[in-house]
Amino acid sequence: xxxxxxxxxxxxxxxxxxxxxxxxxxxxxxxxxxxxxxxxxxxxxxxxxxxxxxxxxxxxxxxxxxxxxxxxxxxxxxxxxxxx
Numbered sequence: 001x002x003x004x005x006x007x008x009x010x011x012x013x014x015x016x017x018x019x020x021x022x023x024x025x026x027x028x029x030x031x032x033x034x035x036x037x038x039x040x041x042x043x044x045x046x047x048x049x050x051x052x053x054x055x056x057x058x059x060x061x062x063x064x065x066x067x068x069x070x071x072x073x074x075x076x077x078x079x080x081x082x083x084x
Contacts (some may be wrong), residue, residue: 011063013068015016022047025082027068034079048083055083 006019006043016017024036024045026058046067048054 008047010051010054011046012059013049013051016063017049019047020048024048025064025068025080027070027072031050031072033042033064033068033072033074033080034081035079039047044070044084 007016008019008022009016010022011025019039024041024047025041026034026036026041026043026045027044028034034041036080046060046064048064054060060080064074064080065071
């Protein structure tokens with residue numbers, strides 16, 4: 001049986017890539033933005049490609065807030081700082 005690749009769209013650059021090549025950002029139960037490394041955390045997620053330009057983009061926080069539909073302050077998120 002043929003397995004289908006799952007493609008996701010980067011919230012910064014808009015490029016579609018296989019899900020395994022992207023970072024998934026999730027708002028946890030404690031209202032913190034975390035990087036879901038395994039891909040099984042519950043909650044609304046948004047994908048970020050592994051391109052260094054996207055991770056260092058000034059638009060990252062703004063677009064993550066919009067994609068995650070949250071008003072949580074993402075500027076202080078430790079996981080987002082580690083991505084950069």
